[in-house]
Every structure is written in structure tokens, then in C-alpha cells.
Amino acid sequence: MKVVKFILFVLCIFIAFVLGSQNPQLVQVNYLIASATMPLAALMSVCFIVGLVLGCFVSFRLFSKLKWQNYRLQKRTSNFPVMPKSKVKVPLWHL
Numbered sequence: 001m002k003v004v005k006f007i008l009f010v011l012c013i014f015i016a017f018v019l020g021s022q023n024p025q026l027v028q029v030n031y032l033i034a035s036a037t038m039p040l041a042a043l044m045s046v047c048f049i050v051g052l053v054l055g056c057f058v059s060f061r062l063f064s065k066l067k068w069q070n071y072r073l074q075k076r077t078s079n080f081p082v083m084p085k086s087k088v089k090v091p092l093w094h095l
Helices: 002-022 040-077
Strands: 026-030 035-039
Touching: 002 040, 026 040, 035 040
Parallel strands: none
Antiparallel strands: 026 035
């Protein structure tokens, strides 16, 4: 598994290098109160990182909410008595 992660990491670095070398032109970015001139590759990298951070934040919030809900349901169902298994055999055609 470590080898696969390493290969994916190297592949991402290679793709970033290719995109950076193919987009050297300068672009002007206008903010609300200022503006800046930066290479297109740097702007693409910043937008990608901001999107990655926002996506991780939303996913973490969603998964933590689901984990908390799962914990509460498990705690609620742990108080129920365990039903013994029935020894009555149900024919398969009745299912």
C-alpha cells in the first residue's frame, strides 16, 4: 500500500511540474481591494489547494457528524435485550 501511495504522490508531482512548465504566462488577478500579477501555474496551484482544504473541511464535518450519530445509535441499541435465536426452520419458499 505504501508503494501505491508513493507512486500516486510522484505522479501528482510530475503532473504539477508538467502543468507548471506549460503555463508560464503571467495573469493579473483582481481581488476586492487589490490586484496582483502572478504566473498562471501558481494561480492554478493556489486555487487547487484552497479547494482541497475546503473539501477536506466539509468532508471532516460530514463524517464527524455521521460518526457521532452512529455512536448515539449504538449506545441506544446496546440497552436492548438480546433475542435468542429461533429454532423454528422457515421454508425457503416463504421468504
